[in-house]
Every structure is written in structure tokens, then in C-alpha cells.
Amino acid sequence: MDLSSARLNSIDRSCERMLHVRWSQTLIPTMKEVPADAEVPSHQLMLRAGLIRQLMAGAYTYLPLGYRALRKAEEIVRQEMDAAGALEIHMPALQPIDLFNRTGRKEAFGNVLINFEVKRGDKKIHCALGPTHEEVVTDLVAKLVSTYRQLPFTLYQIQTKFRNEERPRFGVLRTSEFLMKDAYSFATNVDDLNKAYDSMYHAYCRIFARCGIEYLPVEAESGPIGGDASHEFMCPAGNGEDSIVHCRKTGYAANLERAETGRTPPKIATSADAKPLEKVHTPNVGSIEAVCKFLKCQPQQLVKTLIYSADEKPVAVLVRGDHEANEGKIRRAVGAKKVELASPEVILQVTGAPVGFAGPVGIKCPIIADHDVPVIANAITGANEGDHHVINVNVGRDYALDKTFDLRNAVAGDPSPRGEGTLEMVHGIEIGHVFKLGTKYSVSLDANYIDEKEQKHPIIMGCYGIGVNRIIASICETRYDANGIIWPLSIAPYEVLVIPLNVEDAEVKALADKCYNELKAAGVDVLMDDRDQRPGFKFKDADLIGIPLRLVIGGKGLKEGNVEIKWRWQTEAEKAPVAQAVQTVLDRLAAQRAEEAKKVPT
């Protein structure tokens, strides 16, 4: 046997070892009780089902069952990346800090970037642990690519990332060390960038569909390129950290930062029953909440006046008291590059009052207002004078407005921007992100190419990430019942669980062994619960770890010549004759695989 066939043989054997196992010989530490530290379902279930154990806040060990699931997710990601033509590489997690200095991200990441010095002889090397790999990959490509003829291409890797989370939480959902698939596309023109982006977007849809995750691609803040340049892939889940605005009717979905509303601009006219303007003394009453309490009114009656600095010029932004201003929308409305809340000095300058008492009446700077503002009759606003508000403020009479804008965060009940339907708010887990980067990194790291006219240009990039751990966590967060996890067939640590109910019964044991051996010979991922335990105990564990298909072999069934086959999500088992047991399992698996495949976009 030559070396290569020996290696193949050993790979074969290691693959075979992956496929099947006896429970008594593996490590599946299930827990009956809910660990006190775990709050959200995925965290509780992953601990209870013996998938993970915590090392410290934000760092978890994947145990055999959990690691199998993780590797299955990883493999689906890898297959779809390969199919999309991306090239797999593996970059170091350990990176020189210099790269982050050059892109300005040492500053931008701040405390999130884990970095430290190591001694090498009499030198000190300042390193970072990669929170993502834009710097490393751009540096690599800068050194490898010189001409347009080498482009375009997309590189990807599946690798551990490190971020010093200020507050790790929700078990595996937010950790300081996590497995991420990150891909980077390199192109000479926007067309090729768009092609790479679309191809990644499509691959992502296939990946999440194959993983059995309910997912929603949402429009996200687009950054430097503008337009349709960024999507987050969200898994709707009650415990998700992100708020998504979603319209069921039109399918519109966007994150809160980005979501438009379909409101129509109101007619700007003074209310027919406008009451006389009146100044009231409101000592130390600056916040909306305090004003409402003091004047016994509702926040909807107030006009919130925020002083922003738009490219260093002050502008007053008016939104209804119960709404939140959206900086991105303000930036676009005034056509500024940079928008931030003005400093107390600037506020004093334009309003003549300290923070908390700004209002549109008599203010010394331009005003822009949200659609919902001019329709408030007899509104309450700051008086541009310390410790005073004005009541019965009305547009037209007391302050002027030519037009109104969409300036606030969307709220549930807003009309969809697609013309029909209503927006609702859902929470979601961010499981993927695709982003058109442009030339931010290629410019700062000198990644250029020469075109056919020998002109030098920065390479146009895109980046595409998937949180592999979050795939597992999202499944556990959304697919479970009172008894445990309900895995999709594609990600389940094992596809089939064989349960001989009484391992002391020679006939039961012999049939279970036969089924187990035949299933593994047929290439099925099969786990056999060969433990000498009572049936109820084994059923409970089976439901907890959630293996999709359960094959029960017991004395009672055997007397009738039957075994029982049951999907985890069914309540009643199907009886199959002993002779057809294995074939029935294989048939059911094939049918289910086909069923899951139907949901994958082509």
C-alpha cells in the first residue's frame, strides 16, 4: 500500500468513526434540571442536551454532540461557498497590530480588539487576535494582485474570531470567541462587485434554508457606497438582540437603523382650533418624561426639538415626543456627510437655553421636521429659555415649515414603504451579513491593480460573514418543545437514534445491533442508546437531545413482529415489520431530506 492510499484509508476510517456511536461509549452529559445561569431557551437546551459547557463568560466548549452539529453547519456553509465559486483559505488569528493602525480600526474597535505584546528576544511584537479579517486579506491580496487580469475572485475561510465583548450574554449567542465564515470579494468594477454580492446573497439563502432556519434578509445601513449595499440575515426569535421592521404583506424588511416608513407628507396648515400661545414655568423639567409628568400631558402632545450638528452647522430636528430621531435619515435629509448631536455650547448659542428647553419658536437655526410634527395641534415645546416651555404651539402661526421628512425610527403600525401593508417590529438574531465595502481597505492598505491602460486603481471589495455558532444557537432558540431540541435532519448531530428498550433481552439487543450495523453500513449518522436504563429515562433523553428519527426496539413490539419509528416532531410512532425496519428508516430519511431540500432556493 503506498502512502496516498494509506492516507485515504485513514481518512475513510476517521469518517466512519464520525458516523455512528454507542451512547455508552461517548460523552453526552444530559441534565434533567435547568442550570440556574441559563435564561434563554438555546442556552438552557444546549447545556441540558450536553452540547456545550461554559469555560467562562463568553467562552464555551463544544462537547461531542454540539461539535457534530457545529461541523455539519460548517460543512453546509463550505459546500455552498465552494458552489458559489469562493476559494477557501485559512488566515492567522494572530495578527500584527500595525495593520489595524493603518486602517484606523484599532481606534474604531477600541476595547473590543483583543491585543497584547509578546516578547521575541529583545523585541516586543504588538499583536491582535483577529475580530475579522479585512486587514489580513486585503494585505494578502495587495501583495498577490497586480493586474486586472487576476480579478475578480472571492476568498473565504471558516475560522475562530476574537472580540472582547463588554457584555457576553445569552449563552452561545454572544461570545468573545466564535466561529465565523468570512468571505471577501475583489473586483475591478461595481458590476463585478454586484455579481459577487448577489452570488453570496443567494448562497446565504441556500445555506440558511438548508440549515432549517427561518431567515429574513433585511436591508441594513449601507455605509460608504449607499443604495442597496448591505443586508443582514436575521433569524426571527424572541430573544434576538436586534429589532427588525417587517411587513408581512409586501415582504419589506429592514433593520431599525435603516427602515423607511411609507407615511405620506401631511398638509402644513395651522389648526382650526389653535389656542393662544402661552409660556409656562417648568423649573428643572428638561426631559420629555418630566414635562409630561409636570404638565400632565402625553408625549404625543410634545414636539421634541433636537439640535444636531450637520457638517458643523447647527440644525433643529423636530420629532414627536414619543418618537426617536434617526441620524441616518437626518443626514440624508440635510445632505450632510456627518451628523451628530450638538454640544451644549452650540445648543446654548442657537436656543439661548441649556439642554432640554429647545423649541422651534424663535430658534436661531434652520428647522427640519418629521411628517408627524405639523399635525400636532396646540403642541408643547421648549421655550428656548431655561426652565420654560411653551404650550399651544401651532405650525404656520408660531413657526414656519415648507415641507416635512421621514426623520424618525419606524414604529409598529407605520405604513410599509412599499405602498401597502403595515410595519411590525420583530426581534431577530443576526446570523449573516453581506456588505459592499468599496475601497475603504484597499485604499488604506494599498491593494491596487493596473488596468488595460496601465492606470492604477484601488480594488473594489465586498465582505460577507456568517456566524456559524449562531446557526446552531438559532436552531436551538427556535426549534424546541417542552421536552427538548427538535433538530432539522441536515444539522442534527445524528440522524437516527436506535433505542433498544431492554438491553438485557437478547432478542431486542440482537435486532438493535443488526439495525444499527445496517444503518451505519448505509451511511446513516446513527447513535444507539445501548445504556442499561429504564425506557422512560431513555425516551426523555432522546427527546432532549432531539435526534430527528427514533427507532425503538422493544419486547412488546417484537411480540407483534414490529419496531416503532417516530420523528421527533410527531406524537405517534409508526409501526414497521421487523424485516422492513432498516428499509423503512432509509425511506423515511430520504423522504425527509427531499422535503427539506424543497425549501432551498435553486
Next chain:
RNA sequence: CGGGAUGUAGCUCAGUUUGGCUAGAGCGCUACGUUCGGGACGUAGAGGCCGCAGGUUCAAAUCCUGUCAUCCCGACCA
């Protein structure tokens, strides 16, 4: 980084308010026996730096000070 909570057996927790015998229970674990189709029962056992350090006291799981860790809410999150 602000606010809140909790650290006692592998897990879930009692005991702390009001200091006082050898620190407890259930589950799990070990051995033997009886059981055996949805987390059985009996008997006998093993298992504790009561988070850590200092202090008060004749005496500290219990009171005081400090510290560490974990969880939750908020801020932050390329």
C-alpha cells in the same frame, strides 16, 4: 462602564434575617437487591477550603470590610 441579583455536594436549592452541637434535602454518582414501554424502589455508601482574603467574636456558611466570579437590565456591538 452604570443599575440589579446570586455564589453552600456534579445539578437544583434550604440554612444567613436573630452567630452556637458533627452543614442539610431532592436529583445524580458507587455497590447489592427488587424492578423494567415516558426521568422506578429499598438498603448501604462516597462526595463540602459554605467563591476567595482579611476582620469582629469564646464561637462565623451566618456579622463587617475588601476582592473575585457568574447571571439579568441598560450603554456598547467592524
